[in-house]
Structures are given as C-alpha cells and as structure tokens.
Amino acid sequence: MKQLKVQPTYITFISVLNACAHAGLVEEGQMQFKSMVNEFGIEPRVEHFASLVDIVGRHGQLEEAMDLINSMPIEPDKGCMGVHNNVELARVAAEALMKLEPESSAPYALLYNMYADVGRWDDATEVRMMMEGNNITKQPGL
Structure with a gap:
C-alpha cells in the first residue's frame, strides 16, 4: 500500500490487525498498530484495541492483554465485543x-x-x- 501511495482507513487496519492475530504475528501486529497511529494519524477505535488484545492474548501474553485493556483510552464494554461477536477475545480477557x-x-x-x-x-x-x-x-x- 505504501508503494502504491494508497491511504489506508481505520477499516483497513482492523483487517490487518485481525490477520496478524490469526497468523500469530505479535510483533507485526504491534508495529502495524503503532504505524496506524503515528504514520497514518488514524485514531484507534475499540475494534483496534480489541484486535491488539487478541494478538497478545492468543500468544499467551495474558498480563500484557490485561494491561492493554486497563490502559485503553476508550471504555471497553460487553456491547462492543458482542456487536463484533468477538467471543474469543472476551474469553481470553x-x-x-x-x-x-x-x-x-x-x-x-x-x-x-x-x-x-x-x-x-x-x-x-x-x-x-x-x-x-x-x-x-x-x-x-x-
């Protein structure tokens, strides 16, 4: 995308972060999250944080997952997870x-x-x- 000078959207990053979670790419997912914020100026939404928590949680880094949940500037709630049917994230948390x-x-x-x-x-x-x-x-x- 960078080579083609395509500007990603917040939805693009939800997909990228979910792909990293399912592929077990912890460092890549964290790097993409930082890039989303610092390079592209996209403000993280609950879905982005949920994907990041999923990335580290699937890798067994449960304390880091909880630290992320506790430090989110957005209030995580059951409704948000339920809308996206992210039961796996709820289970990990x-x-x-x-x-x-x-x-x-x-x-x-x-x-x-x-x-x-x-x-x-x-x-x-x-x-x-x-x-x-x-x-x-x-x-x-x-």
Whole structure:
C-alpha cells in the first residue's frame, strides 16, 4: 500500500490487525498498530484495541492483554465485543482476569453473559459450573 501511495482507513487496519492475530504475528501486529497511529494519524477505535488484545492474548501474553485493556483510552464494554461477536477475545480477557483475581465473580459474569448473548448456552452453562466448582458466587448487579 505504501508503494502504491494508497491511504489506508481505520477499516483497513482492523483487517490487518485481525490477520496478524490469526497468523500469530505479535510483533507485526504491534508495529502495524503503532504505524496506524503515528504514520497514518488514524485514531484507534475499540475494534483496534480489541484486535491488539487478541494478538497478545492468543500468544499467551495474558498480563500484557490485561494491561492493554486497563490502559485503553476508550471504555471497553460487553456491547462492543458482542456487536463484533468477538467471543474469543472476551474469553481470553475473562480467563486472564480469573488468574489475576481468582475470587472475583466479574470475569465469570462477563463471560457467561457474552455466551448467553450469542446463544452459546452450553458454554454459558460450563461457566456457571466453573463458578460453582471454584466456590464463586455472583455479586448482585453483575
């Protein structure tokens, strides 16, 4: 694209970052994200951050994934992930939270609700069983 002097859009970078996530190209994905911001002046959207979290999460860098989620200048929410059916990202984020805060019911509730929202009832039931097995009770309001 650079050779052809084609100006990428925010959608172009969503595709590039998703491709990096699925190909396991962690460094390339991080480089593309930085290029998007610094070279092309494209302001990252939630979808870009979600792809970046997916990139590092798939590579097993769960703490880095959580750091990204916690440092996002945009508020991540279940609705955004649900609109894009990014259940895999929600699973990675929830599992990272479960490791960092094993007594918290929040990641279980997020994951359960995500599975329920997309009709994955077997997975939702499995999350409930995990909660019971770990003696986690859902906090009111979650």
